Amino acid sequence: MIKRLLACLLLLSSVATAQTDQSLIPAPPQLAATAYLLMDAHTGQVLVEENADQQVPPASLTKMMTAYIVSEEIEKGTIKETDEVLISEKAWRKGGSKMFVKVGEKVPVIDLLRGVIIQSGNDASIALAEFVSGSEDVFAEVMNQQAELLGMRDTTFKNATGWPAEGHMTTARDLATLARAVIMDHPEHYNLYSEKYFSFAGINQPNRNRLLWRDNAVDGIKTGHTEEAGYCLVASAQKRGMRLISVVLGTDSDEKRAAESQKLLAYGFRYYQTHKVYGSDDVLQTERVWGGKQPEVGIAVQEDVFVTIPRGGEDNIKADLIIDGELEAPLEKGQPVGKVVVTLDGKTVAEVKAVTAESVEEAGFFKRLWDAIKRFVMGFFS
Numbered sequence: 001m002i003k004r005l006l007a008c009l010l011l012l013s014s015v016a017t018a019q020t021d022q023s024l025i026p027a028p029p030q031l032a033a034t035a036y037l038l039m040d041a042h043t044g045q046v047l048v049e050e051n052a053d054q055q056v057p058p059a060s061l062t063k064m065m066t067a068y069i070v071s072e073e074i075e076k077g078t079i080k081e082t083d084e085v086l087i088s089e090k091a092w093r094k095g096g097s098k099m100f101v102k103v104g105e106k107v108p109v110i111d112l113l114r115g116v117i118i119q120s121g122n123d124a125s126i127a128l129a130e131f132v133s134g135s136e137d138v139f140a141e142v143m144n145q146q147a148e149l150l151g152m153r154d155t156t157f158k159n160a161t162g163w164p165a166e167g168h169m170t171t172a173r174d175l176a177t178l179a180r181a182v183i184m185d186h187p188e189h190y191n192l193y194s195e196k197y198f199s200f201a202g203i204n205q206p207n208r209n210r211l212l213w214r215d216n217a218v219d220g221i222k223t224g225h226t227e228e229a230g231y232c233l234v235a236s237a238q239k240r241g242m243r244l245i246s247v248v249l250g251t252d253s254d255e256k257r258a259a260e261s262q263k264l265l266a267y268g269f270r271y272y273q274t275h276k277v278y279g280s281d282d283v284l285q286t287e288r289v290w291g292g293k294q295p296e297v298g299i300a301v302q303e304d305v306f307v308t309i310p311r312g313g314e315d316n317i318k319a320d321l322i323i324d325g326e327l328e329a330p331l332e333k334g335q336p337v338g339k340v341v342v343t344l345d346g347k348t349v350a351e352v353k354a355v356t357a358e359s360v361e362e363a364g365f366f367k368r369l370w371d372a373i374k375r376f377v378m379g380f381f382s
Helices: 002-021 059-076 089-093 109-117 122-133 136-150 172-185 187-194 254-271 365-381
Strands: 035-040 046-050 084-086 106-108 197-200 203-206 218-226 230-239 242-251 272-278 285-290 296-301 305-310 317-323 336-344 347-356
Touching: 035 172, 035 254, 046 172, 046 254, 059 109, 059 122, 059 136, 059 172, 059 187, 059 218, 059 230, 084 109, 084 122, 089 122, 106 109, 109 122, 109 187, 109 197, 122 136, 136 172, 172 187, 172 218, 172 230, 172 242, 187 218, 218 254, 230 254, 242 254, 242 272, 254 272, 272 317, 296 336, 305 317, 305 336, 305 347, 317 347
Parallel strands: none
Antiparallel strands: 035 046, 035 242, 084 106, 197 203, 218 230, 230 242, 272 305, 285 296, 296 347, 317 336, 336 347
16 A cells, blocks of 8 residues: 555656646737747747738838848948949939938948838838849849748749839748848848937938837847738847847737737747757767777767757757768868757757768778778677
8 A cells, every 4th residue: 555655656746747847838929910920030940920921011121131132242242331322313202211312412332221221211222222233123133032042932022112012922931031131141230220210311210110119138120011011010139148030010000010029029038948059169979980090080060059949948958969870081070970850858949960070081001901800890790
């Protein structure tokens, strides 16, 4: 009887421990929006989504791609921030939100970029499109090519501004992908998205992203609005080493898009965390090398490994190193030799290449011969 009682107590204790270890995550908030999505910027993992693949007009969220391409061209060296752009009549005449450039004047690229990002200027967007590609139509083709390269499979751009046009469509998922590229690929220009004001031609205009004033963790990214698209906001914030991207589309007011975005971001930061499993300079273990000047080589990961997990769930992560057969010299540093598979509660959450942490030169003839003999004998008895 005592043994049975002890067994029951142990069973209850183990169940209680398992329940305690398990992170409790409530259902995500339901937003008053046409579509929305919440993504971990480091890992790309989607934490919340609703109608994320439904095609909708992006309005001025389009300008994220316009600015991204300009940043790409600056990085390539084809244009410079200091280059002066001649303002065309088409750019000057464009309606909607404006930077208030004048036809015939010359404006530096970096000022126009601020006009696009902070003031959401349609005139600035067209001026940059014409400067980069010769015309806005050709620039739209470049936008679509870039969208394809980024994996934005359900997006088609017709112009550089987001002005309503038939077939000018995107999705919440694609916009999150674009926002992630803006943040990760061009951090030197992503800083512009956090600027609250920009003055040009004696006119000081505020950034339309209300969250920049409400939450110090928010540092971007872009608003959009047309009658068809509704009020939209792609936002990003960073807390405790975690960066989140929220996409909220089709709300009915400026205030609503900000409030609904706050709900998503608060949910993500409260219940999830970004966990760094390995750094690219971490040596995971050493492996035998045949025919090399040194008998072993360190194994690392090709890049930093981040995973998104429920807050406090580090103990449930498991990582397995899988080597593709025996290693033979010569080996170059960074040479792929296998993979690391990271699982959370048995589900794969990341998979990266395993690479050599150093080079291993081929040994001399007698050392290689001796290794060959040892290898043969070991294989014979295995």
